[in-house]
Amino acid sequence: MTTLAAQHLAFGYRSQRPLFQELNLNLKSGQINCILGPNGVGKSTLLNCLTGVYQPTSGQVLLDDVDLHQIAAQKRAKKIAYVPQMSTDRTMVNFSLRDYVLLGRAPYLKLLTTPSAADYAKADAALAKLGIAELGNQPYQAVSGGQQQLASIARALLQEPALIIFDEPTSALDVANQVRVLHLIQQLATAGYGILLTTHDPNQALLLNAVVSTLDKAGHFQTGLATEILTNETLSAVYQLPLRVVTIPETNQRTCVVDQQQIEN
């Protein structure tokens, strides 16, 4: 069982108002935690603090009770994997998909060595597991956004981590791929991975059986079960827009809609 805990976390860019303060968060193996909030509130920044990329302004992040910044990057990378947002600059990344996935072996390779046949076998196995084995020889930029996202998840699996942190895993995908990726995330949690993901779409949070946290522009951070947090009041406050969570009777599914009547009034 691996745990990641943020305690009294605060972060602000130089001389700017902190994006969040006194933020507490817990992630365990087998659990999904979804961080929901509008664009630009600092969700990606929070993830950068939780992965050890940024040093928080105050507070700390503990990985199995040890401060993240006391652990070497290489050792951290064997515990926590990060799946970046799709919009990341990729000018020079045009390796074959297999070579791209293989980058996940970096934490296990010494500085001046190259991957072994066993590492290649792991890359192929991960590609097969995600159903994109036949794309192994395709250049990264020649495959679709959904396939690139699957390759990034395969890369994360090659790190053999306990926890996987996703930055907006569905934001650049069409609805079919969104559902596919969210389904995959559920499967990963069932398989024992601890999952943390961000999204700006309340409906993504409603689709997942997850612990949900909200982060708003004022830096307020709340955590709770989806049923507690995803209410008309909380969502309307977070997005500063009249939002309603309604249940579709036929499927008994909850979904979030904009309350047009209130806007017009």
Add this chain to the structure above:
Amino acid sequence: MHLLHLGRPVDATTQNIILNLRLPRIIAAMLIGAALAISGTAFQSIFKNPLVSPDLLGVSNGAAAGAAIAILLGFRTASIQMMAFLVGLAAVLLALLLQSLLNSKTTITLVLAGIIISGFMQAVIGLLKYLADPEQQLPDITYWQLGSLEKVTPHNLLLVAPSLLIAGIILFLFRWRLNVLTLNAAEATTLGVNLRIEQGIVILCATILTAGSVCLSGTVGWIGLVIPHAARLVGGQNNARALPLSAILGAAFLLILDTIARTISAGEIPLGILTGFIGTPLFVWLLLKKRVNLS
């Protein structure tokens, strides 16, 4: 010593020409071609930009300024080369220092620092040219900037070659790791990379390769930009293949160009002119072939 067992003794003049003139020059051409191509490949990877050449951080202009200072002070060839090497390294160190003075760890600040140092070194060269004696020193500086392998001797080759070989071997062993450094900072860090150390190793080795090359040959442009593109076109983006391939292509390219440079006319054509005239259309052709995404 018999160079080859052809059944006939080789006369002393031929032996001297081959051993002391041709052979060092051939070795130098191949070493420099490979060194510039490798450092270009490495720089393009860590700066995540296909338009980057090894002199991005000011090493070439620094080396030229160093050479100009030495020429003005009336130094001999070996000392001119040593000054070029040292000031080339110093220019990159200045760029790194400027980056930390600007209190930034981002790549873009480092690139800007490189542009600033390059510009300053160009100003230094301009001033030195203005001060130089127009009969002797000014042509020497200008000719040095145009690049040539004419002044390579076994002695100065032996002086520089070890550092080129060591830096080249380290980058060769680092070739797969360059793929990880191609990713953005957050991704590379979460893959276990210590960016400061690993980027530092690459910048140091690439700078030694470029400064070592430039001090032997003067400024030879375009190889560090064009050859990595050619290697990636043939062998793909994976640096584990692209880096060794660019070393081979770079070595072959400069060897051919140097052969042309010393045989096409009665005098020698400076290498920098040839690499420019052949490198630029070649680059256009490569871009057409590859249709690289430069955005």
